[in-house]
Amino acid sequence: MAGRAAAQRRVPENESTIAYVQADGLAVMKIVKHCHEESTTNMDIAQGALLGLVVDNRLEITNCFPFPKQTDETMDEDEYQLAMMRRLRRVNVDHFHVGWYQSADVGNFLSLPLLESQFHYQTSIEESVVVIYDTQKSSRGFLTFKAYRLTPQAIEMYKEGEFTPEALLKLKVGYENLFTEVPFLIKNSPLTNIMMSELAEMVPEEEGAKFLDLGTASVLEGQLRCMMDRVDELNQEAIKFNRYQQLVSRQQQDKQRYLLKRAQENAARAAKDEPPLPEEDINKLFRPHPVPPRLNPMIIAGQINTHSQAISQFCSQSLAKLYITQALQNAKEANANP
């Protein structure tokens, strides 16, 4: 309900094959169940495969199944997936692999492995998406599903495997356009909708108020702490890069000086009709310093971005909640003493 509203903001302009993701209630429930099981028992991230089909510019997710735990060595994952799909096909379920899902805590999903696996998915299955389910936020009453796809630039960047500042600049990749968010819709059958509304009416008035949780401080604290860590990391990266820059500039100066000296020498030699000194050893003398890869800072920047988005969203929602609570309170008081 809430998740449906969240996804409508930025529609990617590029010639993506998919305009939005439409998930079945069944698949959503399965994902939620799996993720909550994982996160409550052992704080692991849950992962699974999404099944469905592409219709026009819409990716429909009709079913899903969890991946086995990574710790299980004996099982071959690929075989398991294939077998799983074969069997699902037998029971007449869509067996087209359209992506994968992962659980996350307050938007900390962005990471190198995620980037890598999504790259592999998207290169093998053009339409595939990654669906992120935020367990923590959902448990606070905000059902949070997000679908992401890598941008073409990001794919290009990853293909080249080069993360120097120049390459990133050329491809125009930044933390903002690593992923594009694809709108995520949940579609239920009319029958389900009917039942939902019936259920909603059965919920007593008092029960509904429990979602108006006002304990904002601890959530914000957690978010801030995460953010601080990320900022520290990014700061480290910046310092690293700064150091690199200094090294490069110093080397550049040395190089200039050396070249100047060599040129003078050569001029002197030319005056004396001697063969000029060879110049090719310049690269040996001044071995270029390794450029610090920019992928990691980019990912951290992306994390900070999601964190801050999450915080601002949380804050606005909390504010809204406060107003609702006030209204409820007023209404209650009005009821109590007419």
Add this chain to the structure above:
Amino acid sequence: MSRFFAGSDTDSDSSSEEEQIQRPQVPVYTFSDDEEEVKRVVRSAKEKRYEELTNIIKQIRNYKKIKDMSSMLNSFEELQKAYLKAAPVVLKEENGQTPRFFIRCLVELEDFINEMWEDRDGRKNLSKNNSKSLGSMRQKLRKYLKDFEDDVAKFRENPEQPDDEEEEERPEAEPDSDSELPSKSQFTKAPAKQQVVEDKDESSDSDDWPSDTDSSSESSDDDEGKYTSMRERFLKRPGGATHEDYEEKERRKEERRKERKDKDRRKMPKDEEEDGEGEWETVQRGVAIPSEKPKMFAKDAEIDLSLVIKKLSEIMAARGKKRTDRREQIELLHELQNVSDQHQLGPAIYVKIKLAIISAIFDYNPKVSDAMKPEYWLKLLERMSECLDLLLSNPQLLVSDTVTEETENLEEAPYRIRGCVLTSVERLDDEFIKLLKECDPHSNEYVERLKDEAKVSNIIDKTMKYLERSNVSSELCRIYLRKIEHLYYKFDPKVLQQKAGDASVPKDAVTSVQEMEKLCKFIYAKDSTDRLRTRAILSHIYHHALHDNWFQARDLVLMSHLQETIQHSDPSTQILYNRMMAHLGLCAFRHANIKDAHNCLVDLMMTGKPKELLAQGLLPQRQHERSKEQEKIEKQRQMPFHMHINLELLECVYLVSAMLIEIPYMAAHEFDARRRMISKTFYQQLRSSERQSLVGPPESMREHVVAAAKAMRNGNWSACNNFIINEKMNAKVWDLFYQADQVRAMLTKLIKEESLRTYLFTYSHVYDSISMATLAEMFELDKAVVHSTISKMIINEELMASLDDPTQTVVMHRSEPSRLQSLALQLADKVNNFVDSNERILETKQGNFFLRGANQVRVGFVPGNFRGDRQNYRGSTNQNWDRQRRDRNRDKDNY
């Protein structure tokens, strides 16, 4: 080879046999050997000596020809030695006439040297080595020739006179090879010697006949002669031993000889002719290693003061020479002491000899760094106290280093003796410490040695008394400091009893503190060298701190301003300073001045090597941190074990005081981003324990303190107290204090108070108000104490609260930033840092762009300036900047 063998053989067998034969109690001089040998194997010995001489002379001639001065110098020295050896033979055989060939050689040598010396051009051409040798040769020769002046003069009168054996040898020396030489000389020598022997026999006894034969056999077969003589000697020995009358004669003869020698010695200074011989005798005695007791004077000599003095100075003259036997010197001096005692020559000479003995014992150890042997040490102690006793009992005696040798007066009443008791005592004290350091501190040996401490102190006391008589302030200062150094580290329980008004100690009893006071004040007033005063102050403070006189000790430290200058002083004083600081810290701790205790100890503990700083042991060597010499020097600086300060106690006191300061501070500044550490070491301990995944029950002292700190963080005072004060910690640490129970009570009280503070800091945001009665109950403190603690916190603005008097509660004010706010502040700080570094990246880029080729200074300068600007305008532009970025994003999206 054979010659050498024969020589050594005669020496050894003669001496060993003599001892068996003779009366054992009669002390025999070593050079009796030679004479003995002469008697038995007259010819061979004489021949041997002479041959040695002629060989060397021949060598010298060769060197003369090739002008090899350095070798010649060596040979000349050899010649001197050889002649020295031959001297007794000469004396006997030639009636003291120096052999002519020897004189001739000397004369030739002199001429040659003079010639060389005159020839300036030639001298310049000589190599450096040679010319140096020439110089020293000339001097030596001159000196040496003085002994033979008469002979040389005689020789010069008529140099052509054919002298006994040399005459024939000389012309042949040059053309001939070596083989022919000895035969001729021996051949010619033989009759002459026989004559000599016959002369001698008339005067003494004629037991030489059997040996005579081998000389003749020798002369007949030249090369084998020596071997036969040797064989003869081997053969002869049993025969010689069986003759009883022969032995007796020998004995008699020896006695006679000794008498004569003594007479010689007494004649020595006057008699110029015998002078040379006398000199040799003394040297020889010094060189030889006697196994018998040395003999001082002739039996019938009349022993008086001047004789003893002469003898003493004679012995002392050998002091410090390379080849002097030091042990023998000590024995000689003791002997001399006995002799002078027997004849009652007065106290002055007694003291004089005692001083000589003491310095001889000091000399015994060749290396300064090594400790002396215990037996000598004991001897030294005895001599020293004897000497001092005598000095004290005789007010007439004056021993001083201002007395010159001329003004010395050993004979009558106002005795004046040259010497310095103080230096000896100081040296003795040093030796004592060295000796202690040598022992294993956990062995009985150490305890045995330590028992001598009383004796040493006693000696110092006596010296003090003695020096007080002469009342020279610089000397008094020195001896007082010695006394102080034996006093300052000793704990005197009487002081504390007196302070507490204990009946068992009378009010007017002089305690060590008072004594210390007296000594130190004298030094403060009279000392002119800075070092003594510094050391006295340090020791004084130490002593005060040891006896819980916290205020006196603190005031002395503050008044002396030693903290500022101590790094310019010598290492041992710095060590003393460190020791003083350690004890001052302990004293402050006992007086519950935790902050002072911490400040005193922090410098020592921060480096992590208090052991080295207190000179209580060396850290194991880490990758050549110090060289061998450095290590040796450091070893010399070490404190003897009985003066050590318990390091575990020190560390525990430090950690506990750090805990008492740091934990409330940490609680108060939990969210302060720029919280500084008060005690790094304590922090490290905490960290390392936090890093452990599983923390077991505490075992060591450190673990106890860390566990206590953790308990205190939660305001759990009783757990904290149990960790600090329990049986293990009592045994390890607290029982080491003199009044351990007081210390423990003090600690418990402090722990309660600091736990209360920590509790308030940590949990104040939970409370709106707390009743003080509840707090007092929780921490088992008096209400008044709780009240005062909280008031103090409020006054210091550590706790935002106010006291509500009628209800006895603390009402909290919510003025502190909440947790979230402080987190946000921290985040803002971090983001600031990040922006800084990010801008630096940008700057380098721009700097490169604009200032390409510019020098480093400008590159460095411009960004700095720029950054300074930014800090001013950032506040206002921040929002704009954000908006710009957002706009940019939107632009991109639209695109």
